[in-house]
Amino acid sequence: MAESDREDDQSPEEQLQALIRQLFGGAGAEVDPEQLARLSGMGIDPAMMQTVMQHLQGAFAGAADKGISWDLAKRQALHIANQDGRGVTDGQRTDLDQAFVLAALWLSEATTISELSAPPRTLTRGGWVEATLPVWQELAEPVATSIADALTEALNGQAPEEMQGLVQGAGRLIRMVGGSLFASQLGQVVGNLSKEVVSGGDVGLPLMSDGDAVILPQNFADFGRDLEIPHDQLALYIATRELAHARLFRHARWLRLHVISQVTDFARGIHVDTGALEELASRFDPSEPEELRRAIESGVLLPTRSEAQTAALTRLENLLATIEGWVEIVTERATSRLPSADRIAEAVRRRRAVGGPAEQALSSLVGLELRPRRMREAAAMWRAVTDAVGVAGRDALWDYPDLMPTAEDIDDPAVLVARLEARARGEEPAPDEMDDELARLLAGEHPGEPSGADGASSEHGDPDGQAEDPRPA
Incomplete structure (x- = not known):
């Protein structure tokens, strides 16, 4: 019997199976458009299926042994970041460079932590994506892997008996599809974040390399547009805050790993809601991946946090609050000459407390909230410490991990103050x-x-x- 006659006798389901088998032939295998046309019996648009097959075929050939490919996330993020085409003008760069110079002088009066070795710089939105995406990938990969694994198991359970062999054989491909959908969503979130963040330390996480201080002029202009605060004062405050954040992470080189490890500890505890995923898999249509995409984006696949996860998130929130509380107090003292310093500080606090749409999307995507709920309490603790033992005694707490204030110190700074005062008197x-x-x-x-x-x-x-x-x- 001729090959074409055998294909005519195949059901649409069998034809789709044949296409998937063809996909395993690698990027060099050709997908027959006539074969795709026969899929109309399954309600699949052949043109759409041709495009999907080409993308999957290329992705599978390039990522077969590398796990989830993050190239899609990068392309998606850069596409969003560069949409408006605006760059950094010479005037913006000059204004912010001058603000950084004066901010560095003021900051040296407010902290004993030394200056940066590399000069601060301005960065485009696309440049921020390029610089920070590796960290986002590291933080999100445990969740992406969990979703991909759960998707494979759910589809294996939902597939008819006659297709079990095919589904099991395509398990690696199914994992890749789920991971790629997640990577695409992460790219959208990071791309939209690039339009919200004002500086390198704006999100609270150590996204930039240690000692790297940056401001995004495009977003800085948007941030100050409705505040009715003189541009030069706003630039000085934001530059001072960014330098304080960068100095801290350069001085306490262990701090970056400490933060990242706590985030990944939280992320590793995330397990997909198998019930929700199985219910989704029961009606999953390969020609309509949008439902799976919406489920990933909304966070419906992430179940309620376990006690261990809640404890991990609490530890992370306390750590981020401790860091940002120190940054706030140092910035407050360094910018005391600015007439509008209090107004700017309150605007920054309010902005961090509410968060932007992209930050909220990140919370849905990986279950991680980056808004430190206890920043005011942590700032009050650092203020009490500064009043008790001075700037040098306060900053010495960042010399070693064991010296850093704990959550109990945020709750009751008197214990920490008494200990530091005793140490200052030479008593241990x-x-x-x-x-x-x-x-x-x-x-x-x-x-x-x-x-x-x-x-x-x-x-x-x-x-x-x-x-x-x-x-x-």
């Missing part, structure tokens, strides 16, 4: 002695004053609670 009490001293301090007693079993108000004292004099009469 043991932890249990420190607790005793703090308890006496909070009780209104003087440090070092005996109490309890040591003599004060003991059962061996007089009725008025005074300790007996142990010296002989």
Whole structure:
């Protein structure tokens, strides 16, 4: 029987199976347009299917042994970032360069952490995408892998018995399709974020290389448009804040890994809602991938956080709040000469608390919220520390990971302040002695004053609670 006669006897489902088998032949295999035309019995548009097959064929040939290909995410993000075609003008670059110079001088009066080794710079939206996408990929890959694995399992469970062999054989391809859809969504989120962020440290995560301070002039202009604040003051404040953030991560070189590891710890705990995915797979139409795309984008596939995930997110929020609280206090002191500093600071806080549409989309995509809920409390802690032990004593807490304030210190800065004041006096009490001293301090007693079993108000004292004099009469 001729090959064409055998194809005519095939059902549409069998013809689709043949096409998928053909896909495994690699990029050099040709897809027959007449064969695609026969898929009309399945309600699939042949032209659309031709395009899908070509993209999948090329992607599969290039990513067969590399896991999820992030090239699609990069192309998507750059397409969105470069849509308006605006670049950085010479005037914008000059204004911000001058702001960085003065901000560096002011910042050196507000912190003992040294200046950057590399000069700060302006960056286009596309440049920000190029610089930060590797970090976004690292943070999102655990979720992408989880979705791809779950999609494979769900489709295996939903496939008819006669197609089990085909689906199992195409498991790697199905994983790639799910991962590619996720990568496409990530590209959209990062591309839209590039139109919102004003500076390198704007999101709170260490997206730039250590010691790299940048401002995006396009977004800086948009941010200040409705604030009715003089442009030069706004530039000085944003430049100071960005330099403070960059200086901190350059000084505490362990901090970047500390933040990234906490984010990935949270992401690794994400497991796809198999019930929602199986329900989606039961009605999944290969010719209509938009439903799967919408499900990934909305976050419906990510179930309610587990207790472990909630704990991981709380640790991350406390860490980000500790970092941003320090940045806020240092920026506040460095920009005290600016008449509009308080107004700008409140605008920045409000903007960080609300977040933009792209940041909210990132929360839906990977379940990660980047708005530190405790930034005000952390800033109050750093303010108390600065008042107690000065700038040098405050900044020394970033010298080693073990010295960094904890969540308990944010809750009750008095413990941290008492410990630092004791250290400033040359005293290094043991932890249990420190607790005793703090308890006496909070009780209104003087440090070092005996109490309890040591003599004060003991059962061996007089009725008025005074300790007996142990010296002989």
